[in-house]
Amino acid sequence: MSSYIVEAIKNGIFETLQMTFFASLLSYVIGLPLGILLYSTSKGRILSNRPLNLIFGLIVNICRSLPFLILLVLLIPFTRFVTGSSIGTTASIVPLTVGAVPIVARMVESSLSEVSPGIIEAAVSMGASPIYIIVHFILPEATPSLLFGAAINISTVLGYSAMAGVIGGGGLGAIALQYGYYRYQKDVLWTTVTLLIIMVMTIQEGGNMIAKKARK
Amino acid sequence: MTEVFRLDRVSKKYINDGREFLALKDVSLSISEGEIFGIIGMSGAGKSTLVRTLNRLEDVTSGTISFYGQDLGSLNARDVRKVRRNIAMIFQSFNLLQQRSVLSNVMQPLRIAGVRGNERKEKALEMLRVVGLEDKKDEYPSRLSGGQRQRVAIARALASEPKVLLCDEATSALDPKMTSEILDLLKDINRTRKLTIVIITHEMSVVEKICDRVAIIDSGMLAEAGEVKSIFADPQSEAARKLVFPSNPFDPSEKDSRLIRLVFDGLSAGRPFIAELVEKTGHKVNILSANTRSVGGIGYGQMVLELPKGEEEQIIGFFKDRGLSVQEVKHSEQLHS
Numbered sequence: 007m008s009s010y011i012v013e014a015i016k017n018g019i020f021e022t023l024q025m026t027f028f029a030s031l032l033s034y035v036i037g038l039p040l041g042i043l044l045y046s047t048s049k050g051r052i053l054s055n056r057p058l059n060l061i062f063g064l065i066v067n068i069c070r071s072l073p074f075l076i077l078l079v080l081l082i083p084f085t086r087f088v089t090g091s092s093i094g095t096t097a098s099i100v101p102l103t104v105g106a107v108p109i110v111a112r113m114v115e116s117s118l119s120e121v122s123p124g125i126i127e128a129a130v131s132m133g134a135s136p137i138y139i140i141v142h143f144i145l146p147e148a149t150p151s152l153l154f155g156a157a158i159n160i161s162t163v164l165g166y167s168a169m170a171g172v173i174g175g176g177g178l179g180a181i182a183l184q185y186g187y188y189r190y191q192k193d194v195l196w197t198t199v200t201l202l203i204i205m206v207m208t209i210q211e212g213g214n215m216i217a218k219k220a221r222k
Numbered sequence: 223m224t225e226v227f228r229l230d231r232v233s234k235k236y237i238n239d240g241r242e243f244l245a246l247k248d249v250s251l252s253i254s255e256g257e258i259f260g261i262i263g264m265s266g267a268g269k270s271t272l273v274r275t276l277n278r279l280e281d282v283t284s285g286t287i288s289f290y291g292q293d294l295g296s297l298n299a300r301d302v303r304k305v306r307r308n309i310a311m312i313f314q315s316f317n318l319l320q321q322r323s324v325l326s327n328v329m330q331p332l333r334i335a336g337v338r339g340n341e342r343k344e345k346a347l348e349m350l351r352v353v354g355l356e357d358k359k360d361e362y363p364s365r366l367s368g369g370q371r372q373r374v375a376i377a378r379a380l381a382s383e384p385k386v387l388l389c390d391e392a393t394s395a396l397d398p399k400m401t402s403e404i405l406d407l408l409k410d411i412n413r414t415r416k417l418t419i420v421i422i423t424h425e426m427s428v429v430e431k432i433c434d435r436v437a438i439i440d441s442g443m444l445a446e447a448g449e450v451k452s453i454f455a456d457p458q459s460e461a462a463r464k465l466v467f468p469s470n471p472f473d474p475s476e477k478d479s480r481l482i483r484l485v486f487d488g489l490s491a492g493r494p495f496i497a498e499l500v501e502k503t504g505h506k507v508n509i510l511s512a513n514t515r516s517v518g519g520i521g522y523g524q525m526v527l528e529l530p531k532g533e534e535e536q537i538i539g540f541f542k543d544r545g546l547s548v549q550e551v552k553h554s555e556q557l558h559s
Contacts, residue, residue, distance in 0.1 A: 133306035
């Protein structure tokens with residue numbers, strides 16, 4: 007491999023990590039509250055509200071059913087509006103976030119649903135308000151499960167970030183596509199793929215370890 | 223005596239998949255301050271629903287429930303939360319926060335009530351001392367035994383200085399030794415802190431051991447209520463008899479023989495009546511079931527006998543002369559009592 011490609015790969019690793027980090031962070035900033043809403047407004051839960059639950063559920067389901075590649079293209083005008091450009095690392099963060107939010111929301115909803123109804127009943131019997139119950143009972147109890155979910159979500163975002171290479175996003179995905187696929191440089195292709203695998207595994211296993219440690 | 227709860231013709235209807243189910247029918251009850259009140263019934267009888275109406279975890283369909291004279295049904299959400307701080311509850315599955323330490327669990331109700339940090343900790347430690355678990359304050363619930371977890375739950379319940387403690391099958395998940403320890407603790411708390419306790423259970427032994435009065439719930443209806451001692455000595459309803467008397471008697475040897483039930487009170491349980499009967503009269507009776515228990519330190523017992531043909535009147539006379547209460551029992555009643 008020539009030295010400029012090695013340099014590009016080094017740069018790609020950094021870009022991939024950058025995209026993954028910011029997109030994951032932003033998707034949790036939006037997805038966590040959305041997941042809490044999906045959970046608490048569903049039938050039989052503490053803020054049960056059928057119309058609201060249906061609306062949120064519908065939005066999430068529509069976003070989830072769009073293939074990520076289509077979402078990337080559809081979002082180009084929006085991305086340009088937000089970041090001023092539709093190509094590059096920063097621009098990729100926008101579609102990555104939009105794509106990950108519904109997944110995060112569903113994952114959060116499922117983690118919260120695992121909390122034993124008995125604990126919530128105990129909280130209600132103590133005279134706690136719904137908000138208090140969410141913050142001090144449901145979220146702490148669901149923390150290990152939320153962390154397991156986060157490990158899956160972050161590795162998914164990392165995988166998606168490679169796809170962003172198709173429409174001009176940066177990172178390892180773009181390198182694999184441009185040098186490895188379009189220019190038939192098999193060594194570049196395999197190097198980048200191997201690096202992606204290592205990164206996903208590190209995130210997944212590291213996340214699992216943290217989650218296990220958090221479980222009392 | 224001050225009345226803590228008054229239930230007036232309380233009914234609760236559930237609608238499940240379009241089908242109605244009446245969980246409580248016209249239940250009227252009164253629970254007084256300082257007593258340990260038992261609510262007993264078979265599973266599915268409606269006792270868990272009943273206890274949940276007391277802190278409005280369940281709303282009633284009709285009827286009223288008042289707590290110290292205040293109609294619970296008339297309160298808005300905020301006021302209900304305030305009232306609930308006076309009505310603590312413990313559960314069969316303990317319902318402790320698994321991700322929080324013992325101390326932090328006990329502090330929860332204080333935090334909800336808005337007690338400041340330092341005071342919160344001190345109060346929680348005091349409650350852990352009451353239940354004898356101060357040394358476990360930094361442990362997590364998963365590392366405690368069932369009995370210890372229930373103790374933590376009791377400490378948590380007591381922390382906010384409630385007026386009433388509701389126990390929903392609180393000992394049903396525990397072994398007999400731990401059950402006994404928890405019941406002793408509850409009795410002790412009742413006496414020292416003048417705390418009114420309402421106990422939901424399906425086990426007669428729990429009622430015998432600590433309750434002052436008991437209500438028997440059968441398919442959503444109040445079958446019988448009164449002093450534990452009098453219900454044990456002389457149960458009036460079918461549901462009460464089922465709970466008081468053993469459930470697996472022998473079948474009578476003949477279909478048309480007469481059966482009697484002897485009930486002993488504290489005095490007569492000490493005398494060997496059957497031996498005397500056989501020795502003095504030579505009549506041989508068949509014991510179908512027999513059971514003795516101690517209620518509040520006094521021995522109670524009952525025995526169902528099948529009488530030999532032709533000698534029924536002499537045998538009944540023999541027991542009556544000795545001051546025993548003798549009741550005729552129908553074969554059908556014996557079989558499923």
